[in-house]
Amino acid sequence: MTTRFVAVLFCVVASGALHVSPSRSQDPSPRERSFLSSEARVAVFLNGEGGRYFAAARDDGAHHRSSVVWRQGLTHTDVPRFRGTRDEWQSLVRCVESSFAGLPIDVHERSTSREELTVVIGGNRDVLRTPYNGLAALTAGEVTDRGIAFVFSDRYTHLANLCISVAHEVGHLLGLEHGPDCADLMGNPSCDHGDLTRAFTAASRSILASSIERWRHRDRQYTPPGTPIVLRDMHGRCMDVDYAMLNDGARIASWGCHRGANQRWSLHDDGTIRTGANRCLDFSYYEDHRVHAWGCHGGPNQRWTLRPNGQIEGVDGRCLDLDRGEDVNGGRLIAWPCHDGANQRFRVTHL
Ligand SMILES: [Zn+2]
Numbered sequence: 500m501t502t503r504f505v506a507v508l509f510c511v512v513a514s515g516a517l518h519v520s521p522s523r524s525q526d527p528s529p530r531e532r533s534f535l536s537s538e539a540r541v542a543v544f545l546n547g548e549g550g551r552y553f554a555a556a557r558d559d560g561a562h563h564r565s566s567v568v569w570r571q572g573l574t575h576t577d578v579p580r581f582r583g584t585r586d587e588w589q590s591l592v593r594c595v596e597s598s599f600a601g602l603p604i605d606v607h608e609r610s611t612s613r614e615e616l617t618v619v620i621g622g623n624r625d626v627l628r629t630p631y632n633g634l635a636a637l638t639a640g641e642v643t644d645r646g647i648a649f650v651f652s653d654r655y656t657h658l659a660n661l662c663i664s665v666a667h668e669v670g671h672l673l674g675l676e677h678g679p680d681c682a683d684l685m686g687n688p689s690c691d692h693g694d695l696t697r698a699f700t701a702a703s704r705s706i707l708a709s710s711i712e713r714w715r716h717r718d719r720q721y722t723p724p725g726t727p728i729v730l731r732d733m734h735g736r737c738m739d740v741d742y743a744m745l746n747d748g749a750r751i752a753s754w755g756c757h758r759g760a761n762q763r764w765s766l767h768d769d770g771t772i773r774t775g776a777n778r779c780l781d782f783s784y785y786e787d788h789r790v791h792a793w794g795c796h797g798g799p800n801q802r803w804t805l806r807p808n809g810q811i812e813g814v815d816g817r818c819l820d821l822d823r824g825e826d827v828n829g830g831r832l833i834a835w836p837c838h839d840g841a842n843q844r845f846r847v848t849h850l
Contacts, residue, residue, distance in 0.1 A: 539603070539714075539715050540603040540604060540605050541603060541604045541605070541615075541616065541642060541673070541711055541714065542604075542605050542607060542611050542612050542614065542615035542616070543595075543599075543604060543605065543606045543607065543615065543616045543617075543618065543669055543672075544560065544607050544608075544609070544610050544611065544615045544616065544617045544618070545591070545592055545595065545606060545607070545608060545618050545620060545665065546610075546617055546618065546619045546620065547580060547581035547588050547608070547620050547621060548580050548581075549577070549578040549579045549580040549581075549619070549621045549622070550563060550577075550578060550619070551563060551575055551576070551577050551578075552564070552565045552568050552575060552576055552578060552619065552647065552649075553565065553568060553574070553575045554566075554568040554569035554573055554574050554575060555568070555569055556569060557644075557645075558636050558643055558644070558645050558646045558647045559645045560610075560615060560616065560617035560645045560646065560647050561610070561613040561615075561645065564647075565636075565647045565649075566636050566647075567627065567634045567635065567636060567647065567648075567649060568627065571627045571628055571629065571634075572628075573627070573628070576626050576627060577626075578619050578621050578622050578626050578649065579621050579622045579626075580621050581620050581621045581652055582621070582652070582653060583652070583658075587658055588608075589608075590658055591620075591658055591661060591662055591665070592606060592608055594658065594659065594662035595662055595665050595666055595669070598662070598666035598669075598684065598698065598699065599666070599669070599699075601704075602704065602707055602708065602711070603711055604669075604673075604707075604711075613645070614644075614645060615645070616642070616643070616645070616646045616647075616648075616669065616672045616673075617645075617646070617647045617648070618647075618648045618649070618650060618665055618668055618669060618672075619647065619648070619649050619650070620649075620650045620652050620661075620665060621651075621652055621653075622651055622652070622653055623651045623653040623654060624651050624654075626649065626651060627649055627651075632650065632651055632654065632664055633648060633649060633650040633651065633664050633665075633667065633668045634648065634649050634668075635647070635648030635649070635668040635669075635671040635672050636648075636671070636672065637671040637672070637674070637675075637676065638674060639674060639676050640674045640706065640709070640710050640713075641674045641710055641713065641714070642672065642673050642674055642710050642711060642713070642714035643671075643672050643673075643674075646672040647672075648665075648668035648669065648671065648672055649668075650664050650665050650668055657695075659695045660693075660695070663684060663695070663697060666684050666699075667684050667685060670684055670685050670699065670703065670707070671685075673707050673710055673711070674706065674707070674710035675703055675706055675707065675710075678702070678703070680700055680702070681694070681697070682694075682696070682697060682698075682700060683697065683698075683699065683700040683702070683703050684697050684698060684699050684703065685699075685703055716805070725765045725767065726765060726766070726849060727763050727764070727765055727849070727850040728763075728764050728765060728766065728847050728848060728849055728850060729756060729758075729762055729763065729764065729847075729848055729850060730764055730772075730811075730845050730846070730847055731756065731845060731846045731847075731848065732753050732821045732830075732832075732842070732844075732845055733821060733824060733841045733842055733844055734753070734821075734826045735756070736753040736754055736755055736756065736828070736830070737753070737754060737755070737756035737757075737762040738751060738752075738753065738762065738764065738780075738832060738845075739751065739752050739753065739754035739759075739761055739762045740761040740762075740774055740775065740778070740792050741829075742761075743759070743760070743761035744792075745775060745776065745778065745792075747791075747792075747793045747794055748786075748791050748792075748793065749778070749791055749792040750789060750791050750831075751780065751789075751790050751791055751792060751832045752828075752829050752830060752831065752832060753821055753825075753827075753828070753829070753830035753831075753832060754828050754829065755828055758850065760774075760775065761774070761775070763850060764780070766805070766847075769797045769802065770797075770801075770802030770803055770804065771795055771797060771801050771802065771803070772803050772811075773795060774792060775792070777794060777795050778792040778793065778794065778795065779792065779793055779794070779795035779796075779797075779801045780792065780801065780803065780819075781793035781800055781801050782800045782801075782813050782814060782817065782834040783800065787833075788817075788833040788834055788835060789831060789832070789833050789834075790819065790832050790833060790834050799814045800813065800814045802814070803819070805847060808839075808844065809843075809844035809845050809846060810837060810843050810844065810845075811843075811845055812837055813834050814834075816836055816837055817834040817835055817836055817837065818834065818835060818836070818837035818838075818843045819832060819833075819834060819843065819845060820832070820833050820834065820835035820840075820842055820843050821842040821843075822835075822842075823842070824840070824841065824842035
């Protein structure tokens with residue numbers, strides 16, 4: 500894991516032209532917690548009911564705490580409810596939803612989770628004493644945890660424009676910065692904001708996809724390196740150093756989980772997956788594709804990447820693989836060209 504540059508910027512939607520508007524067979528025990536939530540989707544709550552939002556150093560939508568309010572030098576602000584009709588509101592929700600079609604993002608009219616992103620839609624610029632039509636926290640390339648955006652809807656006469664503004668602010672909450680491409684929803688404020696054909700371009704969607712992938716791994720990112728874990732295969736068996744051998748080349752098999760030291764692994768910043776005394780999960784081309792334990796040296800054949808779908812990818816496009824998906828104690832673990840089979844899906848859980 501690398502330390503990324505994390506800047507909190509504040510978005511600005513152009514003011515001028517925008518006139519108005521716009522499984523596995525065995526569940527982990529309760530003591531284990533899944534690292535990976537490969538199916539997780541980002542929930543976006545569009546709040547048209549208004550409410551009081553308080554200043555805070557970090558956003559927390561569920562508790563109405565907002566870094567934007569703080570940044571604007573206010574202790575709190577009262578946002579009035581969306582003043583359009585029910586039909587207009589529902590059209591807006593559908594329009595925002597369609598802006599994110601194909602991405603793992605769900606748009607809701609009701610609060611559904613503490614982890615959701617919130618867009619408060621209502622009132623005018625006086626709400627946050629700003630010249631802009633919307634404001635959102637932004638951490639480039641990252642989903643702002645529990646982030647809140649505000650979009651001032653009173654000036655909008657065209658729902659399509661309001662929809663663009665809301666999608667734009669959600670884009671910021673999902674890690675997008677402004678760009679030079681005026682066809683993109685994140686186009687610079689100097690772009691023509693009357694252009695209703697703007698949509699997230701392939702470039703923006705690619706950034707969205709990768710920030711969401713990182714968000715899915717956020718638990719892992721916040722887990723100190725070296726935290727003990729087990730790696731479970733498709734049958735719920737654990738990755739096990741054969742006979743608890745400590746020699747270089749000790750084979751690694753799939754075995755019923757027993758919480759022994761030879762099933763205990765840890766993930767490290769250099770991409771290594773370690774067990775015991777400085778032994779690393781290691782792949783050698785010369786041993787029938789098998790993986791084994793070897794003294795850690797951090798070379799390419801000891802570096803692994805956990806994918807959101809549960810794959811553990813190593814060198815040369817090879818993934819950790821339970822050979823032929825065998826459902827037996829002693830099943831061979833190999834590194835095989837990555838494919839989408841269940842025998843290449845692993846669940847990483849805390850001990
Ligand atoms: Zn912006």
